[in-house]
Amino acid sequence: MTDKTxxxxxxxxxxxxxxxxxxxxxxxxxxxxxxxxxTVDKLYSDLHDLIPTLSKTTLYNTLNLFVEKKITVPITxxxxxxxxxxxxxxxxxxxxxxCGAVYDFPHIKGTEDGELPSGxxxxxxxxxxxxxxxxxxxxxxK
Amino acid sequence: MTDKTxxxxxxxxxxxxxxxxxxxxxxxxxxxxxxxxxTVDKLYSDLHDLIPTLSKTTLYNTLNLFVEKKITVPITxxxxxxxxxxxxxxxxxxxxxxCGAVYDFPHIKGTEDGELPSGxxxxxxxxxxxxxxxxxxxxxxK
DNA sequence: ATACTAATTTGTAATCGTTACAAATATAAA
DNA sequence: TTTATATTTGTAACGATTACAAATTAGTAT
Numbered sequence: 211m212t213d214k215t216x217x218x219x220x221x222x223x224x225x226x227x228x229x230x231x232x233x234x235x236x237x238x239x240x241x242x243x244x245x246x247x248x249t250v251d252k253l254y255s256d257l258h259d260l261i262p263t264l265s266k267t268t269l270y271n272t273l274n275l276f277v278e279k280k281i282t283v284p285i286t287x288x289x290x291x292x293x294x295x296x297x298x299x300x301x302x303x304x305x306x307x308x309c310g311a312v313y314d315f316p317h318i319k320g321t322e323d324g325e326l327p328s329g330x331x332x333x334x335x336x337x338x339x340x341x342x343x344x345x346x347x348x349x350x351x352k
Numbered sequence: 353m354t355d356k357t358x359x360x361x362x363x364x365x366x367x368x369x370x371x372x373x374x375x376x377x378x379x380x381x382x383x384x385x386x387x388x389x390x391t392v393d394k395l396y397s398d399l400h401d402l403i404p405t406l407s408k409t410t411l412y413n414t415l416n417l418f419v420e421k422k423i424t425v426p427i428t429x430x431x432x433x434x435x436x437x438x439x440x441x442x443x444x445x446x447x448x449x450x451c452g453a454v455y456d457f458p459h460i461k462g463t464e465d466g467e468l469p470s471g472x473x474x475x476x477x478x479x480x481x482x483x484x485x486x487x488x489x490x491x492x493x494k
Numbered sequence: 495a496t497a498c499t500a501a502t503t504t505g506t507a508a509t510c511g512t513t514a515c516a517a518a519t520a521t522a523a524a
Numbered sequence: 525t526t527t528a529t530a531t532t533t534g535t536a537a538c539g540a541t542t543a544c545a546a547a548t549t550a551g552t553a554t
Binding site: 229231250251266267270271290291292 | 539540543550
C-alpha cells in the first residue's frame with residue numbers, strides 16, 4: 211500500500227462528502243482493491259485483520275453511507291446476502307449457479323430507458339444474469 | 353372466480369408437474385390475478401382470508417416450488433423482502449424509490465447475451481431499474 | 495493546554511424474513 | 525380398511541440487518 215493509494219482513497223471519500231476516518235478509509239480501500247463483490251461476512255472477516263476493533267455495525271453503517279453517497283453499489287442478486295461493489299460504472303453482474311462466483315460483464319446502461327413507460331425516470335439500473343460460468347459449463351459437459 | 357379459471361389454474365399447475373392441492377391452486381390463482389408483485393406478507397394476509405388455516409411455511413414452500421418449476425419468478429430488487437411474479441415472460445421491473453410500487457416494463461431478454469464473456473451460459477436474466485414513477489415525478493416538480 | 499460539543503465507533507439486544515423440523519393431516523395405493 | 529406417501533401446519537431455530545445507548549474520538553472555543 212503506497213502513500214499515493216492512501217491519498218487517492220482519501221480524496222475519493224472527501225470528494226463524495228465523506229469524512230475519511232480510519233475505518234472508512236480501510237473499508238473503501240478494500241472495496242477498491244478487491245473487485246470480487248464481497249459479502250458483508252467476507253468484508254468483516256478480512257477487515258478484522260486490519261482493524262481488530264472493527265464492529266459489524268460500523269461496517270454496515272459505512273456501507274450504507276457509501277451507497278447513499280453513490281460511491282458503492284449494493285448487489286441484490288440474491289436475497290439472502292448483501293454484496294457490495296465499488297465499481298459504480300455501467301456494467302452487469304453474472305452469478306454462476308454452480309460455483310457461486312459473481313462476475314462483471316460489460317453492459318451499457320440507459321439502453322433500456324426507451325422501454326420505460328413515459329414519465330418514468332431511471333436513476334439506477336441493475337442487470338443480473340444467472341447461469342453457468344465457463345469453467346462450470348466445461349465440467350458439466352464431461 | 354369462474355369454473356373455467358379454476359380449470360385453467362389447475363391445468364397450468366399440472367403442466368408444470370405440480371400436484372394441484374387447494375393451497376397451491378389458491379396461491380397460484382392469486383399470483384395470476386394480482387400482477388402487482390406482492391411481498392410474502394401481502395400474499396399471506398390476503399390468502400389467509402381465503403384459507404384460514406394457511407401457514408407461512410406452506411406459503412414459502414409453495415413459492416419455492418413454483419420458482420423451481422419455473423412458473424413464478426422471484427424479484428430480488430431489494431434485499432429485505434421477497435416479491436413474486438407469476439408472469440415469467442421477458443420483462444423488466446421498475447421500483448419507484450418514493451411510493452415503493454413495482455411496475456413492469458417491456459424488456460426483451462437475451463440481448464445482453466452477446467455481452468457475456470465467451471463460454472458463459474445465461475439461464476435467467478433480471479433487469480431492475482430504480483427511479484421515480486410518473487406520479488411521483490410530477491409531485492416533485494411542483 | 496483545557497473544557498465542551500458533536501460525530502463516530504462499538505457491543506449488545508432486538509427485529510424481521512426465511513428455513514428446519516417433527517407432528518398432524520390429507521391423499522393415493524394395495 | 526390398512527398401509528404408505530405426500531402435504532400441510534405450528535413452533536422453534538437461524539441468519540442478516542438494524543436500533544440503541546454507552547464509549548471513544550475528533551473538532552472547536554475558551
